[in-house]
Amino acid sequence: MAVKLLSETLINQIAAGEVIERPASVVKELVENAIDAGARRIEIATAAGGKSLIRVTDNGFGMGPEDLGLAVQRHCTSKIEGELDHISTLGFRGEALPSIGSVAKLRIQSRPDGADTGFEVRVEGGRMTEPRPSPGNKGTIVEVRDLFFATPARLKFMKSERAETGAITEVVRRMAIAFPEVRFALSGPDRTSLEFPATEDDRLARIAQILGRDFKENAIELDAVREDVRLTGFACVPTFNRGNSLHQYMFVNGRPVQDKLLISAIRGAYADTVPRGRYPVATLFIELDPALVDVNVHPAKADVRFRDPGLVRGLIVGAIREALTREGGRASTLGAEGMIQAFRPGFGSQTAAPQSRPSGFGNAPYFHGGQRPQNYAMDQSPFRPLETAAVAGFAEERQAVFGDVDRPSARGESAPASDHAPSAEDATDHPLGAARAQLHENYIVAQTRNGLAVIDQHAAHERLVYEALKQSLHADRTPSQVLLIPEIVDLAEEDCDRFMAHADAFAELGLAVERFGPGALAVRETPAILGEIDAAGLVRQLADDIAEWDDASGLKSRIDHVAATMACHGSVRSGRRLTIEEMNTLLRQMEATPGSGQCNHGRPTYIELKLSDIEKLFGRR
Structure with missing residues (x-):
């Protein structure tokens, strides 16, 4: 078959397959053009999820008749000169408008600042008309109708109107976050009007508008x-x-x-x-x-x-x-909102699901993977990985907060408060306040300067112990166990190259690996804390992570997961009565520990309620 040059229309339709995937792609390209043109107001109107109509109106610089004629031709752009290594605009390829015009009915109406009249150009299925005069305000209006009418097979791959409308909305939301100084308005018969007023340099205010x-x-x-x-x-x-x-x-x-x-x-x-x-x-x-x-x-x-x-x-x-x-020790405000809802009249008449949580904290199981991990019997482990500085840190952490677990209060009996407990007047100035009571032998109620906090004692102490274990484990080279017979792992040569680029980092975590020929690795040591593991499976999983994400943190995550399991089983249990001194000591350590706002499994460790919220519940505000 002879080689021949494709027609310009067919070339544009092929290019449109990459540039214009769906109506949201059209909106993205047109909004980028408007922003590059200096627009401060952009209005987007759609119908039928963008398949029958997309109209983008801006107040940017506008274009004259010569620029309009070139703008709908492939690889014509005003946004780049010379090299590709200094691109400062959103668009630069010069493909969007001709690609849209090759698969839809495109009309562009524009008037530059200072011009007496505007001009418009039309492109339908790749056929372009000459620019002609047209009335209009300063700026540009781009109207796209009957998207993919020239390539009807593409319409079969479109999702529902609701899904396409949602994708368009997401594009506008992202552009609005990026450019808070621009006002965006989104409307159409298939959605309620959505407007994001300009917030100038206040990026957080714009994000709050959207999220x-x-x-x-x-x-x-x-x-x-x-x-x-x-x-x-x-x-x-x-x-x-x-x-x-x-x-x-x-x-x-x-x-x-x-x-x-x-x-x-x-x-x-x-x-x-x-x-x-x-x-x-x-x-x-x-x-x-x-x-x-x-x-x-x-x-x-x-x-x-x-x-x-x-x-x-x-x-x-x-x-x-x-x-x-x-x-990171801050509590999510969603916890307080859920707590307020729980106290509202009528809430108690609804049957709550077992172990329900306030909205916003997720539905993840208490333990990773949805199953309670097996107890880690370190005294039975043949490798005894915790006979390191981590053991001392683990024991000292428990002793510092709760002392001997065999004392009366550990068995649920009453124990007198210490004479050395900090006074409530002084403790209320701390972020988590002064402990006032313990509910159901698990929840500590503390009074703060402007409200109260409810603390899950098991979750809180679990985090404290976990952080102490992590600090001990990662302060120096993680203890390793030497394999009597090195494990040989066959991998693709490129995977071996990528893996060995991170070999030093893995060695610090107790995984010693050497090259064993062009397409294999030899595992000589594994982290002791992991016990008996599938060394080959671990290496292959790490190699996959590096190949996909260029990320070698998977091994550290596995070590931290074991430490989290140990902390869970080694921390104070629910059902244990605490003295006021113990409760306040726990609160002070939480305030000094990074990440104490959530336990090892991501659950919140405490919920804070402001005094103003409490007063609202009683109609005092």
Whole structure:
């Protein structure tokens, strides 16, 4: 078969298959064009989920007749000159408008500032008309009708109108977060009107418009710099989480992206603080020299490639963990809201589900995987991995707070309060206040300066013991056990190369691996705390994680999981009566321990209720 040149219309339709995947893709491209044109007001109207109508109106610079004629031709753009390593605009490929015009009925009406009249151009199924005069205000109106009418097979892959409408809304939400100085309005017969007024430089106010007031009340501000990369934004406390990752927003130089590296970094930063199956809420803004990031990875421009991905990932993980250490002990406001609802008249008439939790804390099982872990019998382990400094830290932590478990109060008997307990007047000035009572031998009620706090004593102490264990385990090289016969693991050569790039980090965690030929690894030592494990399976899992996420934190997570299980079984149990001194000691240690706002399984350790909320319950406010 002879080689021949494809027609321009067919070329554009092929390109449209990559650029225009669905109506939301059209909205994204047109809104990006409006922002690049300096628009401060953008209105989007749709019908039938964007399949029958998409209209984007802006008050940007506008275009004259010459620019209009070129704008609908492939690879014509005003946004880039010369090299691709200094892209500062959202659009730059010059493919969006001709791709849309090749599969839909496209009309562009525009008038630049200072012009007496505007002009319009039409493109239908790839056939373009000449620009002609048309009345209009300053700015541009782009109208797309009958999307994919020229490629009807593509319509079969469209989802329901409701799903397509939701995808369009999500695109606008992401653009609105990225550009708080722009007013966005979204309307159409298939949705209620949605408007995001401009908030100028107040990024948090714009995010609150989109994600709700709860985000603002649970957000921790981020601002960190490493070399030439700056990270700003907000990360929410771990107990403020969601059932999917749709509330994770990432932007690189103002461009909304959905990049695996960034998603992996957020996951790593919140490791062991968010329940399994739940996702943290965060908005991250990365600013760096355009030469250090490649945005020309895919026509959709949702993926990026960093010149130094390790630097970017380390910056995100470090900044979020520092923020959680600084303020991670805060309780989610959703807990207080659930508590208020529980006290409202009529609430008690409803039968609550067993072990129900306040809204917003997730539905994850109490233990990872939904099953209670087996008791760790360290005295029966042939490797006795805890005969290290971790044992001393574990015992000292328990003794410091609760002393001897065989004393009367440990057996549920009454024990007198110590004469050395801090006075209630002084303790109420602390964040968690002064202990007043213990309910059902598990919940501590404390009075704060402006309200009260209810603390789950088992969950709180579990976190304290866990942090002490982690600090002991990771303070030095994790103890390892030498295998009598090295385990040989066959892997693809490229997987071996990637794995050995992290060999030093694995060795610090007790996993000693050496190269064994071009396509195999030899495992000589494994972390002692893991006991008898499938070394080959562990190495293969770590290799898969590195290949997919460029992330080698899986081994540390497994070690931390064992430490979490030990902390759960080694902490004070529910049903134990505590003295006032013990309760106050627990509160003070919680205030000094990073991440004490949630237990090892992601459940909240305490709920705080303001005095004003209590007064509302009694109609005093």
